[in-house]
Amino acid sequence: MTTSSRIPGFYKLDPESRFQKLVEFSGLPAEQLRPLQAVDGGMAAIADRMIENAVGTIAIPLGVAANFLVNGVDYLVPMATEEPSVVAAASNAALVAREHGGFHTSGTAPVMIAQVQVLDVADPQAARLRLLEARDELLVLANAQDPLLVQLGGGARDIEVRLLASVDFRALVVHLHVDVRDAMGANAVNTMAEALAPRIAAIARGRSLLRILSNKADLRLVRARAVFDAGKLGGAAVVAGIVDAYRFAAVDPYRAATHNKGIMNGISAVVLATGNDTRAIEAGAHCHACRDGRYTSLSHYEQDADGNLVGSIELPLALGLVGGATRTHPVAQAAVKLLAVKSAVQLAEVTAAVGLAQNMAALRALATEGIQRGHMSLHARNVAAAAGASEAEIGPLVQRMVVDGHVRLDRAQQLLAELRAPSR
Numbered sequence: 122m123t124t125s126s127r128i129p130g131f132y133k134l135d136p137e138s139r140f141q142k143l144v145e146f147s148g149l150p151a152e153q154l155r156p157l158q159a160v161d162g163g164m165a166a167i168a169d170r171m172i173e174n175a176v177g178t179i180a181i182p183l184g185v186a187a188n189f190l191v192n193g194v195d196y197l198v199p200m201a202t203e204e205p206s207v208v209a210a211a212s213n214a215a216l217v218a219r220e221h222g223g224f225h226t227s228g229t230a231p232v233m234i235a236q237v238q239v240l241d242v243a244d245p246q247a248a249r250l251r252l253l254e255a256r257d258e259l260l261v262l263a264n265a266q267d268p269l270l271v272q273l274g275g276g277a278r279d280i281e282v283r284l285l286a287s288v289d290f291r292a293l294v295v296h297l298h299v300d301v302r303d304a305m306g307a308n309a310v311n312t313m314a315e316a317l318a319p320r321i322a323a324i325a326r327g328r329s330l331l332r333i334l335s336n337k338a339d340l341r342l343v344r345a346r347a348v349f350d351a352g353k354l355g356g357a358a359v360v361a362g363i364v365d366a367y368r369f370a371a372v373d374p375y376r377a378a379t380h381n382k383g384i385m386n387g388i389s390a391v392v393l394a395t396g397n398d399t400r401a402i403e404a405g406a407h408c409h410a411c412r413d414g415r416y417t418s419l420s421h422y423e424q425d426a427d428g429n430l431v432g433s434i435e436l437p438l439a440l441g442l443v444g445g446a447t448r449t450h451p452v453a454q455a456a457v458k459l460l461a462v463k464s465a466v467q468l469a470e471v472t473a474a475v476g477l478a479q480n481m482a483a484l485r486a487l488a489t490e491g492i493q494r495g496h497m498s499l500h501a502r503n504v505a506a507a508a509g510a511s512e513a514e515i516g517p518l519v520q521r522m523v524v525d526g527h528v529r530l531d532r533a534q535q536l537l538a539e540l541r542a543p544s545r
């Protein structure tokens with residue numbers, strides 16, 4: 122048994138040999154660690170190419186949300202999530218939205234921001250103007266880094282210079298705005314920022330330090346709206362309840378965090394299924410929710426003149442179709458094919474629609490029967506399985522727990538023991 126986590130050359134081993142090291146290190150029987158390994162050699166090889174020190178993969182359920190009509194086009198939307206009820210809730214809300222034409226979306230061009238931090242500037246106000254005077258030169262230099270992007274219609278579009286007076290009166294930051302077309306854009310803009318930094322530092326007569334994209338991708342916004350039929354939702358009281366639930370999130374950050382988490386249940390599931398960067402999307406979304414200095418809801422709900430519920434959402438979504446795991450992971454590739462989107466902007470629009478649907482479904486449940494009832498039976502299945510129930514035992518066990526209203530591991534174990542006890 123190895124007791125040190127210092128394993129020279131660990132990174133050079135293949136996944137199987139790394140797995141053997143884990144067995145040695147842990148002192149556990151290999152069988153107990155076996156689930157860490159990829160189910161087949163092909164996936165192990167892909168994982169090994171994607172990240173360092175790979176030993177295997179983790180399979181997250183992939184479901185498909187139905188009923189999505191976005192800008193008049195039907196989509197079956199792949200969603201990767203470990204959470205029960207998410208896919209069903211999105212599908213149900215999308216069905217309600219169909220009654221009035223589904224989701225309508227719009228968005229900005231896919232423009233990302235790269236930041237170049239400049240320190241030790243004696244005259245930041247004047248340096249700002251010097252940099253703006255050099256705008257055209259800097260854009261040419263940036264675009265020289267990525268001729269293919271320029272050929273595809275993208276490229277550096279503008280610069281902005283911000284003085285960071287609150288940090289240090291001698292610091293500034295240059296923002297480079299880049300249309301990244303169908304890429305998430307991190308590689309393109311980071312390369313440009315690194316290339317520009319020496320020239321920027323020279324013009325500012327300072328010292329450049331960080332050169333990195335901003336996940337506050339607020340020049341890459343996407344919007345979705347939908348009308349949810351009052352009758353289909355369950356009547357005027359339900360519409361009023363959803364609007365009141367939204368108002369709670371609009372004014373209270375404690376509620377807004379949970380409300381937005383519900384939105385991200387949908388969005389992150391599509392992001393993961395398509396091999397995009399879930400952390401970038403989450404960071405951008407929550408930062409946007411705080412854009413006016415106070416954390417609030419990313420979505421809005423109103424009652425329209427006909428008494429129906431109108432939902433809308435706007436947020437940054439830095440999603441790509443080329444590069445990253447979207448290109449290297451076979452499941453992500455298939456998910457993108459199923460979606461049949463032609464551009465990253467279209468993918469972002471469908472994703473925003475899913476976020477809105479997910480959010481509306483949660484608010485409807487919360488404002489009516491509460492969230493637990495819907496969650497109960499899927500959750501109960503998981504609890505029953507965790508208690509050791511066989512496939513045949515899961516059904517009766519779930520039924521007992523749901524009827525009792527107690528979905529807990531200890532209760533499941535107790536009921537399972539009763540179920541197995543020979544009848545007297």
Ligand code: MEV
Nearest residue numbers: 379380382383483484492
């Ligand atoms: C649970 O994953 C998400 C909800 O909490 C969202 C919400 O409260 O709006 C149900």
